Structure formats: structure tokens, C-alpha cells
Amino acid sequence: MGRAKKVVLAYSGGVDTSVCIPYLKQEWGVDDVITFAADLGQGDELELIRQKALDAGASQSLVSDLIKPFIEEFAFPAIRANALYEGRYPLSTALARPLIAKRLVEIAREVGADAVAHGCTGKGNDQVRFDVAIASLAPDLKVLAPAREWGMSRAETIAYGERFGIPAPVSKKTPYSVDLNLLGRSIEAGPLEDPMVAPSEEIFTMTRSVTDALDASEEIEISFKSGNPVFINDQRLDPVAMVREANRLAGNHGIGRLDIIEDRVVGIKSREIYETPGLLLLIQAHQELESLTLAADVLRSKRQLEMQWADLVYQGLWFGPLKEALDGFMDCTQQPVNGVVRLRLHKGNAIVTGRSSSGSSLYVPEMASYDGRDRFNHQAAEGFVYIWGLPIRLWAASKRSSR
Numbered sequence: 001m002g003r004a005k006k007v008v009l010a011y012s013g014g015v016d017t018s019v020c021i022p023y024l025k026q027e028w029g030v031d032d033v034i035t036f037a038a039d040l041g042q043g044d045e046l047e048l049i050r051q052k053a054l055d056a057g058a059s060q061s062l063v064s065d066l067i068k069p070f071i072e073e074f075a076f077p078a079i080r081a082n083a084l085y086e087g088r089y090p091l092s093t094a095l096a097r098p099l100i101a102k103r104l105v106e107i108a109r110e111v112g113a114d115a116v117a118h119g120c121t122g123k124g125n126d127q128v129r130f131d132v133a134i135a136s137l138a139p140d141l142k143v144l145a146p147a148r149e150w151g152m153s154r155a156e157t158i159a160y161g162e163r164f165g166i167p168a169p170v171s172k173k174t175p176y177s178v179d180l181n182l183l184g185r186s187i188e189a190g191p192l193e194d195p196m197v198a199p200s201e202e203i204f205t206m207t208r209s210v211t212d213a214l215d216a217s218e219e220i221e222i223s224f225k226s227g228n229p230v231f232i233n234d235q236r237l238d239p240v241a242m243v244r245e246a247n248r249l250a251g252n253h254g255i256g257r258l259d260i261i262e263d264r265v266v267g268i269k270s271r272e273i274y275e276t277p278g279l280l281l282l283i284q285a286h287q288e289l290e291s292l293t294l295a296a297d298v299l300r301s302k303r304q305l306e307m308q309w310a311d312l313v314y315q316g317l318w319f320g321p322l323k324e325a326l327d328g329f330m331d332c333t334q335q336p337v338n339g340v341v342r343l344r345l346h347k348g349n350a351i352v353t354g355r356s357s358s359g360s361s362l363y364v365p366e367m368a369s370y371d372g373r374d375r376f377n378h379q380a381a382e383g384f385v386y387i388w389g390l391p392i393r394l395w396a397a398s399k400r401s402s403r
């Protein structure tokens, strides 16, 4: 691994990233470690994190609020793309990585660093996302990943940190690894490593259990403009407020938990628990409105490309050419996605009970209706069905004659 003099380190305040600071200096001879922590709505006290990096030996500790670009430029495109990795995980962690990587590269350029660094291990997806995003934005910049090379156990890492004044984590009572931001929480490790062990209630903070969910059901209406959610009921909400409100509503009704086995980029199956209430609710409503407003062939192609979009975001290819091309397709489809979806939230379920679009609905009542006043030409169907069924009729006849 090539060495560097001045390094910008992605910093979360956790043990691994904290230990990276003295480790880079002591073991790898880095002179300046500049840390960067992003506020993505995770609710951490960022001033404490800023100070913690300085205490661990950082020469500069930077913090910035990236909530708005995170939601507008990363979460909203994911909603428009109905992005669900392997059909289920709405990418709450994955979406944050390219934004952090982009900011790391910008800071590296500003301060004249010759490398950037992160505290990811070699087993996870996040190293892939950071490394590949950085490579696509700044192919000349070195990426250092000390935790991929140091070979220390968790206990050894903590002991190493203590030698440099990094306090052992206070929350040693929780054996879980949690990644969180405004879109949700990803929870793994500890007892959850046994896929048959049920998650205990204490791991959840954004969602109520079905048992504790509100007893009364609640009807809400989500309105979309060009594929973006803009209103809940009569309240116009900017993107950040939209996600917060969707989180609150869905979370109170016990909606938005996932317990899944997923396929990591490095080929390992892992068990992860997620709570992503708002994002799942908004994607569900958005999908519903698309059924009403998109042409059948566009809808079918989009459903296939959505899978590819989710795959490539999961796999760290945010800044690649396929992403750009698929975004072109997604954007092109969204202009008619205008209207309202009504959902009933109740005890872990969001049930669609209606949808409408004043300008872009492709549902034609006079065509669909069975009340006899319809404009549909029933006689014309005969010729259509004759030709549609012709190949199978010929096939069936040839089978009979060859017997």
C-alpha cells in the first residue's frame, strides 16, 4: 500500500475510524490526518465528534451538513427509480457513500492531500463503494484503508486506541454494528449473525413494533409532481421534511422493518436488519402512481432497469456511465408521474386504497367500465383475438397431424 503525507479521513466518531488517526500517523508515517464527518441526519452530536477527532490526533477536523443534498440528489432519485436491492432493501446506507466520497475528494483537493482514507474492513460493501466512487472521481488519488490491513481484532483495536487516548466505546453493552442516517438504520452483527435468531425489540428506534403500533388506522394522501413526493395530505413539504414526516407516520404504524439475507458485493451472504420507514412508504406510493400514469411498455422496461439501478448503486457504481444512462431513462419517464395516492397505515401495513391523477392518468373509465356505455369496440376484438391466437392454433394443429 502506497504511503502518503497528508490524508483526508472519512470519520464517524466510532472506534475503527478513531483508531485510524493514530494508526495512519504511527504505523504509516502520515504527517497530517484531516478528518471529515458528514451530517446525514443520523442525529449524532457532531460537535463532540469533531472534538473527538482532534483528541485522537487529527490536525484538522471538518464537519458538514449534507442532509439536503443527501435527500435531494440521492434519496429522491432512488424513489423515482423505486430502487430496492434484491427487491427489498431500499439502499439507505448505500446511497450515503457516494456523497461522502465526493466530499472527501473535494476536501482532498482543497487541502492538497495526496490520499483519502476510510475505516472500512475488507468484508463489507462500503469499502467497495468508497474506493470505486473515489476512483471514478479522482483516479489519481490514493485510497488508504488501514482497517483492511491492520489485522487487529475488535479488542486489539480498542486496546490500540486506548494507548492513544481514544476511549473504549461506552456502548459496549450493545454488540451490534449500526449504520444510520435520515433514511434509516442498518443493524447487524452480535446475536443477529445467526439468521435464525429473532431481532430483539431494543435494536429499533425509528419504528414501533406491530404490537406497539397505533391502534387506530390512519389514512394519508401522498402527492407527487414529476415523480417527486411533494405533499402529505395538505402539507407541502420540502424533500428533507418529506422524509422526516414519512418516517414519523410509517414508524408510528410499525411500517418499515426488514429482516433479510442479502448478497454482498464480495460474494458473502449476510443477515441485516433495516428500519427504513419513510423511504419504503414513499417508494410504495410512487410505484402505485406509476401504474396509473405510465404506459405499459414503459412500465415494464422501467421495472427491469430499476433492478439494474439498485444493483449498481449497491455495488458502488454511482458515478459510472451506466448510472448516468439509466438516470436519463428514469428522468425521461417521470414527467407524467403526477397525482395522489391514498394509503391506510395500520399495524405494520401500508395499504393502498386509491390513486388519482388529474392530468396524466392513462386509466380511461369509458374503456374500463362494464356498465354498457363503454366506447370499446367489442366486435373488433374478434379479429384481434383470431390473429393473436393464430400461432398457437397452428402449433396445436401440427401436433395433432404428426400423431
Ligand code: ARG
Pocket: 091, 093, 094, 125, 126, 177, 178, 179, 186, 187, 188, 272
Ligand atoms: N448491508 C448494508 C449495505 O451494504 C448496510 C451496511 C452497513 N451496516 C452496518 N450495520 N454497519 O448497504
